[in-house]
Amino acid sequence: MKSITIQGSERESVGKSATKALRNAGKVPCVIYGGEAPLHFSADEMSFKDLVYTPNAHTVVVELENGTKIDAVMQDIQFHPVTDKILHVDFYQLFEDKEVTMKIPVRLEGNSPGVRNGGRLLFRKRKLVIRALPANLPDFFNLDISKLKIGDAISVEGLKSEEFTILHPDSTVVVQVKTARKAIVVDEDEDEEGEEGETSEAADGAEGAAAEAPAEATE
Numbered sequence: 428m429k430s431i432t433i434q435g436s437e438r439e440s441v442g443k444s445a446t447k448a449l450r451n452a453g454k455v456p457c458v459i460y461g462g463e464a465p466l467h468f469s470a471d472e473m474s475f476k477d478l479v480y481t482p483n484a485h486t487v488v489v490e491l492e493n494g495t496k497i498d499a500v501m502q503d504i505q506f507h508p509v510t511d512k513i514l515h516v517d518f519y520q521l522f523e524d525k526e527v528t529m530k531i532p533v534r535l536e537g538n539s540p541g542v543r544n545g546g547r548l549l550f551r552k553r554k555l556v557i558r559a560l561p562a563n564l565p566d567f568f569n570l571d572i573s574k575l576k577i578g579d580a581i582s583v584e585g586l587k588s589e590e591f592t593i594l595h596p597d598s599t600v601v602v603q604v605k606t607a608r609k610a611i612v613v614d615e616d617e618d619e620e621g622e623e624g625e626t627s628e629a630a631d632g633a634e635g636a637a638a639e640a641p642a643e644a645t646e
Contacts (some may be wrong), residue, residue: 428564430486430498431478435468437491455513459489459499461520466497472513479504479513482532482553486561487518498561500527521561528594530554531565533601537573541604546577552601555583559591568601575604 438445438456446456449469459466468491478485478501489497499518507514521527532554542548555568570581580603583595 428484428486428561428566430488432488432490433470433474433478435470435474435489435491437493438467438469441467450512450514455516457489457516457518459497459518459520460502461499461522462497475513475516484529484531484564484566486521486564489518500529500561523561526558526560527564528556528558529564530556531568533568533570535570535572535602537571539572539575539604541575541577541579544577545607546604547607548572548575549603549605550601551603552595552599555586555601556594557591558594563590565591570602572602572604575602577604577606579604 435457438449441456449456453472454469455472455475456467456469459468468489470489478487487499487501489499491497498521500521501516502519503517505514505516506512519527533550533552535550539546539548557564568586570586572581575581580600582597582601583593583599584597586601587593587597
């Protein structure tokens with residue numbers, strides 16, 4: 428997984444007045460948990476733009492002024508309810524031999540034939556929670572939907588790997604194609620001529636069948 432470096436300064440005081448002064452100076456108070464003791468530091472708010480304002484997942488290397496470097500992952504972030512400024516960030520220290528829990532984004536590739544035939548693509552899970560060693564954390568889940576026909580779905584069961592554990596039930600649907608009102612269901616066993624292009628008579632018959640079929644309730 429890609430890593431982002433954040434330059435920070437260790438905080439000597441963690442009181443309310445010191446925290447307020449940091450925020451007024453454009454700094455964000457942060458804490459790293461998971462080590463022998465919590466480590467308090469601060470960093471420029473702009474340092475977090477590539478970590479927070481992105482759909483991608485990243486680990487972090489926190490570099491302190493004394494030369495200390497700490498591998499970590501963001502666990503929690505607080506925003507101001509009005510201005511959306513970052514108020515506080517919690518990190519969890521990474522260790523090579525210790526698993527960590529993280530949300531991994533899902534990306535879709537290809538064009539679904541079910542959608543081309545009028546079906547609706549439903550993207551149910553845009554992120555999946557997994558547990559893995561830091562070295563085995565994927566950047567994202569890449570799902571090929573180029574074979575999804577109407578009624579097909581991709582679930583967690585088909586994404587399992589020995590390198591990580593997905594913390595969702597196997598039956599959890601990630602993406603699926605559902606029938607729409609005017610969808611045309613294509614028969615897999617149709618001959619080659621039907622696959623390349625139906626005659627106008629067959630096409631008219633398909634349209635008539637779609638028109639006569641009862642409409643499903645809209646979700």
